[in-house]
Amino acid sequence: MMYHDTYWNMGIMWVIWLPIMVFCFIFLFRFFVKSNTNTFSEKESPxxxxxxxxxxxxxSTAEFEERKKILGDN
Structure with missing residues (x-):
C-alpha cells in the first residue's frame, strides 16, 4: 500500500503544480513580449x-504647415 500512496501523492502534486507553472510561463511571456513592442504601436492621431x-x-517647415492646414488644426 505504501507505493500506491506515493504515486497518488505525486499525481496530486502534478495537478497542483502544472497549472501554476503554466500561469507563470504565460505571465512572463506576456510581460517580455509587451516590453519589447514598439512605442508607436498605440493608435496615434494624424x-x-x-x-x-x-x-x-x-x-520641411512648408510641408508641415501645409499638411497641418489640411488636417484642420490651425
Missing amino acids: LEILKRRYANGEL
Whole structure:
C-alpha cells in the first residue's frame, strides 16, 4: 500500500503544480513580449504622426504647415 500512496501523492502534486507553472510561463511571456513592442504601436492621431515626422526631419517647415492646414488644426 505504501507505493500506491506515493504515486497518488505525486499525481496530486502534478495537478497542483502544472497549472501554476503554466500561469507563470504565460505571465512572463506576456510581460517580455509587451516590453519589447514598439512605442508607436498605440493608435496615434494624424497630427501626432505629422509632428513626429516633422521632428524627425522627414518634412520641411512648408510641408508641415501645409499638411497641418489640411488636417484642420490651425
